[in-house]
Amino acid sequence: MRASRAIAILMGSLGLALGILGCRETPPAESPPAAGSGARPVVRLATTTSTDNSGLLERLLPPFEKWWGAPVHVIAVGTGRALDLGRNGDVDVVLVHDPAAEEAFMAEGAGLNRRSVMFNDFLIVGPKDDPAKIARASGPADAFARIARAEAPFVSRSDDSGTHKMELAVWKKADLQPAGKWYLEAGQGMGATLLVADEKNGYCLTDRGTYLAMRAKLHLAPRFEDPEALRNPYSIIAVNPAVHRDVNYLGAMALVAWVTSPEGQKIIADFRVDGEGLFHPLAVPPKEPAAK
Amino acid sequence: MRWTLEQLAEALRLLGSLDRQVLSALALSLGVATLSTVLATAAGVPIGIAVGLGRFRGKRILTTVLHALLALPTVLIGLVLYTALSSRGLLGSWRLLYTPAAIVVGQFVLALPLVTALALAAAEGVDPRVRLTALTLGAGRWRVARTILAEGRGAFLAAVVAGFGRVFGEVGISMMLGGNIRGYTRTVTTAIALETAKGDVPLGIALGLVLMAVALAVNLLFLHLRRRATP
Amino acid sequence: MTNPAVEVRGLTKDYGPRRVLDVDRFTVEAGSISAVVGPNGSGKTTLLGILATLEPPTSGEVLLWGEPVGRSRIADRRLRRRVLMVHERPWMFHTTVLENVAYGLAARGVGRREAQRRAAEALERVGLAHAAGWFAPALSAGEARRTALARALAVEPDLALLDEPLADIDAQHRAGVERILRELPARGTTVLLTTHRLETAYRLADRCASLIGGSLRDTLPDNHFSGTIAESDGEPVMAIAPGCRLHLATPLRGPAHVVIDPRTVILSREPAHSSARNSFAGRIAALAAEGDRVRVTVDVGMPASPRGVPASPRGVPIVALITDWSFREMNLQLGEPVSAVFKTVALEVYGGKPP
Numbered sequence: 001m002r003a004s005r006a007i008a009i010l011m012g013s014l015g016l017a018l019g020i021l022g023c024r025e026t027p028p029a030e031s032p033p034a035a036g037s038g039a040r041p042v043v044r045l046a047t048t049t050s051t052d053n054s055g056l057l058e059r060l061l062p063p064f065e066k067w068w069g070a071p072v073h074v075i076a077v078g079t080g081r082a083l084d085l086g087r088n089g090d091v092d093v094v095l096v097h098d099p100a101a102e103e104a105f106m107a108e109g110a111g112l113n114r115r116s117v118m119f120n121d122f123l124i125v126g127p128k129d130d131p132a133k134i135a136r137a138s139g140p141a142d143a144f145a146r147i148a149r150a151e152a153p154f155v156s157r158s159d160d161s162g163t164h165k166m167e168l169a170v171w172k173k174a175d176l177q178p179a180g181k182w183y184l185e186a187g188q189g190m191g192a193t194l195l196v197a198d199e200k201n202g203y204c205l206t207d208r209g210t211y212l213a214m215r216a217k218l219h220l221a222p223r224f225e226d227p228e229a230l231r232n233p234y235s236i237i238a239v240n241p242a243v244h245r246d247v248n249y250l251g252a253m254a255l256v257a258w259v260t261s262p263e264g265q266k267i268i269a270d271f272r273v274d275g276e277g278l279f280h281p282l283a284v285p286p287k288e289p290a291a292k
Numbered sequence: 293m294r295w296t297l298e299q300l301a302e303a304l305r306l307l308g309s310l311d312r313q314v315l316s317a318l319a320l321s322l323g324v325a326t327l328s329t330v331l332a333t334a335a336g337v338p339i340g341i342a343v344g345l346g347r348f349r350g351k352r353i354l355t356t357v358l359h360a361l362l363a364l365p366t367v368l369i370g371l372v373l374y375t376a377l378s379s380r381g382l383l384g385s386w387r388l389l390y391t392p393a394a395i396v397v398g399q400f401v402l403a404l405p406l407v408t409a410l411a412l413a414a415a416e417g418v419d420p421r422v423r424l425t426a427l428t429l430g431a432g433r434w435r436v437a438r439t440i441l442a443e444g445r446g447a448f449l450a451a452v453v454a455g456f457g458r459v460f461g462e463v464g465i466s467m468m469l470g471g472n473i474r475g476y477t478r479t480v481t482t483a484i485a486l487e488t489a490k491g492d493v494p495l496g497i498a499l500g501l502v503l504m505a506v507a508l509a510v511n512l513l514f515l516h517l518r519r520r521a522t523p
Numbered sequence: 524m525t526n527p528a529v530e531v532r533g534l535t536k537d538y539g540p541r542r543v544l545d546v547d548r549f550t551v552e553a554g555s556i557s558a559v560v561g562p563n564g565s566g567k568t569t570l571l572g573i574l575a576t577l578e579p580p581t582s583g584e585v586l587l588w589g590e591p592v593g594r595s596r597i598a599d600r601r602l603r604r605r606v607l608m609v610h611e612r613p614w615m616f617h618t619t620v621l622e623n624v625a626y627g628l629a630a631r632g633v634g635r636r637e638a639q640r641r642a643a644e645a646l647e648r649v650g651l652a653h654a655a656g657w658f659a660p661a662l663s664a665g666e667a668r669r670t671a672l673a674r675a676l677a678v679e680p681d682l683a684l685l686d687e688p689l690a691d692i693d694a695q696h697r698a699g700v701e702r703i704l705r706e707l708p709a710r711g712t713t714v715l716l717t718t719h720r721l722e723t724a725y726r727l728a729d730r731c732a733s734l735i736g737g738s739l740r741d742t743l744p745d746n747h748f749s750g751t752i753a754e755s756d757g758e759p760v761m762a763i764a765p766g767c768r769l770h771l772a773t774p775l776r777g778p779a780h781v782v783i784d785p786r787t788v789i790l791s792r793e794p795a796h797s798s799a800r801n802s803f804a805g806r807i808a809a810l811a812a813e814g815d816r817v818r819v820t821v822d823v824g825m826p827a828s829p830r831g832v833p834a835s836p837r838g839v840p841i842v843a844l845i846t847d848w849s850f851r852e853m854n855l856q857l858g859e860p861v862s863a864v865f866k867t868v869a870l871e872v873y874g875g876k877p878p
Contacts, residue, residue: 053490075390075471089379090389191490217491244379421614424577428608429627443617
């Protein structure tokens with residue numbers, strides 16, 4: 001009985017050691033240098049899954065971490081939830097793309113120093129043969145109307161995300177309430193929703209970033225694009241320390257400064273997915289025309 | 293069919309290249325699962341023995357409630373604990389949210405009813421003569437409990453194994469309380485969820501295979517322990 | 524009773540609707556060896572369990588050394604430490620034989636070294652010193668029983684309750700175990716043992732009581748027969764010896780015990796022509812005076828032997844209790860042929876099942 005007890009304790013300790021190791025593992029960026037002023041606290045950023053999935057943050061954040069000297073913890077959830085995390089003070093800064101919700105957020109006094117960072121656009125992907133003929137639509141609302149008329153399968157994110165809200169706004173503009181067997185509410189992230197649409201051979205409103213990342217896996221292709229009408233602007237907002245005293249306000253403001261700085265904006269401009277540029281910087285637009 | 297095989301082949305190929313992030317996720321998964329199982333065992337086994345051996349009025353009801361708790365969905369546990377651990381919540385000042393410690397707390401809550409229920413069954417399954425013999429030989433309450441534990445060690449070990457298995461493969465709690473932060477709270481299971489949501493099926497499968505391989509290794513270890521415990 | 528170690532008053536134990544124990548009065552003298560004799564299922568184990576404070580009675584009082592059991596947990600714990608019960612099928616913990624024997628000592632806070640030393644001593648006394656390192660559950664039934672006895676020897680309790688201490692002990696070790704049991708009172712241990720064999724009780728105990736069907740009698744029953752109630756021409760009978768069958772009046776069948784009160788046995792020189800259906804020819808094997816009564820033991824069911832020669836002991840004894848007056852009038856002698864006669868309704872039946 002003694003020997004097996006010893007082994008059990010050993011296993012437990014091993015697991016604990018691994019746990020502690022795992023807990024202390026920092027993001028791939030170099031560990032923050034423990035400068036004389038002492039290590040800076042973690043900056044917690046809530047953003048949307050589509051932003052995280054695009055891969056932009058992996059380019060944008062490491063230089064910031066090195067410069068500022070603190071790791072950034074990214075929590076990727078839907079826009080609604082990201083703003084909720086900000087309201088609750090569970091994160092220090094939010095990066096989202098839903099102007100209406102952002103304005104409400106600011107009006108509540110939950111955030112400070114809202115800055116426009118960049119924009120990309122939404123597009124409607126669909127089956128190759130385009131049964132609803134939306135390629136010839138006059139605008140997003142018309143495209144949606146055609147889909148509804150044809151009762152072609154349409155997959156919605158239906159998760160209160162920025163994409164979903166944009167979709168709802170377009171339905172509203174078309175004066176339609178989508179309902180029926182053709183309207184499928186996936187309730188998932190953008191990537192998963194695209195896969196569902198692909199499977200059902202239907203239409204889907206998606207942001208360009210996720211589409212580019214998933215392009216190779218999909219049979220669907222862009223059927224309707226309107227970069228002006230379907231513009232998707234991103235903002236970054238620091239959580240108000242007056243509401244939550246112990247948020248990392250300085251870190252949040254440093255991150256806001258970084259992403260809106262010429263250096264940060266250049267990284268955004270240069271970012272490519274599958275050979276195509278994705279985001280267009282708003283804070284410090286490039287002098288030359290944006291790559292398309 | 294062909295597509296499935298292609299995905300599997302890709303998964304195996306990915307397994308070959310041991311990514312640093314995968315190792316980090318694995319270490320985290322193992323660490324939090326072990327820690328939460330140890331805590332759940334420390335709490336659940338004594339309670340299970342005490343209730344299992346006891347003869348009191350509400351015993352049946354208590355046991356039924358315990359079994360009902362086994363059906364708790366992980367997302368529900370995650371959600372309830374989120375409201376407690378959130379900055380605005382009851383335990384907000386502890387600043388546990390989106391740290392590995394929060395995952396441990398959540399998984400502890402998940403494993404506790406399971407370990408307790410199985411420990412209870414194990415205690416009841418021990419031959420009644422054990423308790424009587426221990427008592428007549430002069431054992432006090434604690435010694436009787438320790439003796440029950442020793443005599444039923446196979447079943448008790450199974451309780452611990454079941455608890456570990458439950459938390460090792462869960463995703464709801466890790467996601468809600470950990471936040472799936474790359475390199476910090478990204479467990480193998482949340483990574484699988486992420487990759488599949490992004491449509492990267494081969495990577496999801498590869499991670500799943502890694503998870504199962506480790507689970508198999510852990511269970512082999514338990515088997516070895518069990519063999520040594522019962523000559 | 525000068526110094527009772529155990530006193531029982533009005534004890535009953537029910538398992539649901541079934542009353543398994545009904546003992547009006549029972550005492551065990553300190554420093555003695557007492558035996559309770561009874562068949563399996565008579566409640567012996569339950570009685571010991573209650574006396575060991577392991578089980579509570581349904582009603583009644585148990586006093587150990589004058590102290591009532593069941594007053595408080597602390598008092599019970601203290602009493603339990605002075606009592607040690609060895610079960611009929613003792614449980615061997617999943618560890619070595621030595622650890623098993625040392626358990627009771629370890630539970631009492633004896634240091635590891637000392638406990639092992641005393642345990643080894645106890646094992647030596649029961650002849651299992653060589654088995655100290657063996658895995659206890661692998662022992663044979665007899666070895667396990669001796670190990671369980673060693674547990675008691677190591678602890679040296681004030682009261683030892685032994686359930687069938689000699690069952691399963693092989694012939695080679697039987698004498699040794701009996702010697703150990705007899706030595707226990709001298710070492711300060713009062714012994715109460717149960718057995719289903721009369722000879723065991725006679726050989727070891729100072730006082731005996733019998734327990735049948737949950738009821739305790741202070742003396743061993745004479746005329747206690749175990750057998751099977753079968754049907755013969757529609758009539759219930761139980762064979763007790765070759766050519767001897769008891770005629771019963773009962774609806775029960777199957778394995779059962781039958782007791783005949785000696786006071787209901789009539790002795791007759793002639794095979795009686797009477798309404799009594801039970802009439803057995805035999806020879807007088809023993810005579811004993813008991814106050815104004817005489818206890819006559821008649822061996823029945825054997826082949827005849829010449830008058831004056833004591834009957835060979837291969838028959839079945841039936842005891843009759845007759846008045847001194849009747850004895851002298853009949854002028855009964857040892858070895859004389861007589862018949863033992865009793866009515867069917869005089870038989871007490873225990874056990875058996877309704878058809």
